[in-house]
Amino acid sequence: MKEIFNAIKKALKSAKIALIVSHVDPDGDSIGSMNAMAFVLSAMGIKVDLYSQDGVPKIYRFLPGSDNVKQRLEQNKRYDLLVAVDASDIKRLGDKLKVDGLARMIINIDHHPDNTQYGDINYVQQSSSTAELIYRMLKHFKIKIEEPVAENLYVALITDTGNYRYENTSVDTFIMAEDMLKAGVDTHAISTRIYDTKSIASIRIMAEALATLEISPDRKAAWAVVTQAMMDKAGAKGEDLVGLVDQIRSIDGVEVAVLFREDQGKVKVNLRSKSRVNVSDIARRFKGGGHYRAAGAVLSDDIQTAKKKVIAEVLKFLKASQYLV
Numbered sequence: 001m002k003e004i005f006n007a008i009k010k011a012l013k014s015a016k017i018a019l020i021v022s023h024v025d026p027d028g029d030s031i032g033s034m035n036a037m038a039f040v041l042s043a044m045g046i047k048v049d050l051y052s053q054d055g056v057p058k059i060y061r062f063l064p065g066s067d068n069v070k071q072r073l074e075q076n077k078r079y080d081l082l083v084a085v086d087a088s089d090i091k092r093l094g095d096k097l098k099v100d101g102l103a104r105m106i107i108n109i110d111h112h113p114d115n116t117q118y119g120d121i122n123y124v125q126q127s128s129s130t131a132e133l134i135y136r137m138l139k140h141f142k143i144k145i146e147e148p149v150a151e152n153l154y155v156a157l158i159t160d161t162g163n164y165r166y167e168n169t170s171v172d173t174f175i176m177a178e179d180m181l182k183a184g185v186d187t188h189a190i191s192t193r194i195y196d197t198k199s200i201a202s203i204r205i206m207a208e209a210l211a212t213l214e215i216s217p218d219r220k221a222a223w224a225v226v227t228q229a230m231m232d233k234a235g236a237k238g239e240d241l242v243g244l245v246d247q248i249r250s251i252d253g254v255e256v257a258v259l260f261r262e263d264q265g266k267v268k269v270n271l272r273s274k275s276r277v278n279v280s281d282i283a284r285r286f287k288g289g290g291h292y293r294a295a296g297a298v299l300s301d302d303i304q305t306a307k308k309k310v311i312a313e314v315l316k317f318l319k320a321s322q323y324l325v
């Protein structure tokens, strides 16, 4: 671990300009980690650009630094460093980012177990969130965590742990939270922003989606569908669907929940499990990936075909899991 921190330190010391990149369809961890890194690097005198192919979801725009995130980069601009946060694979940075020759060095900071180690420096470890890795690094470097950094890291932490509900929540998570609060984070204000500030479109699309709910005969799998027509009718964007698949998983007895979403001629599949099934294994069958209990994939089929294929696989995994107590 020390070697990785030393390598990062060395890389930061010699860098004048860095690009920090989040993954596509960014979540709170990706945005919070990106903004936090931007503050830290700027304080070291490094010029930073921030890039997110899909921009910053509205719910995270209040975070300090979010205004600096760009969806487009200057052509031919080159960087000393590319810092990728919360991305398990270089492809997760988006198909519009031309990585070849963009930076002299890539630092990969991520907590996904299926990370492909695509960086020149790979700071990849199990933890609740990428934010927790950044926090550990700042502690190691003895960097004082200022409020804007704390706010970003805190939002990343609560969103990736489901507000301390998921299994990835550990003693370390709460120790980090303690430090974030000491640095000035107002936890009530932030919880309200994140959990009690929904758009009307997100409630409308939830109603539409839940109307399509289907449950397997043994009641262990449940899924719903969101078509483009439904999105248009509700005036919803992708970010309005956040949390929907978790709602489906919350049904008593349901082990695997799936949300199918039509998007630009493809189907985005979001998988969640409650305890026994490793949904990242299911996602991998369709060239996707993720975590044990939260994963995703993109299929090029029409939505009905995608549904058939994925649910068949889900039922197979569910059946297998009953023998693995």
Ligand SMILES: [Mn+2]
Residues within 6 Å of the ligand: 029, 030, 086, 111, 128, 129, 130, 160
């Ligand atoms: Mn994460």
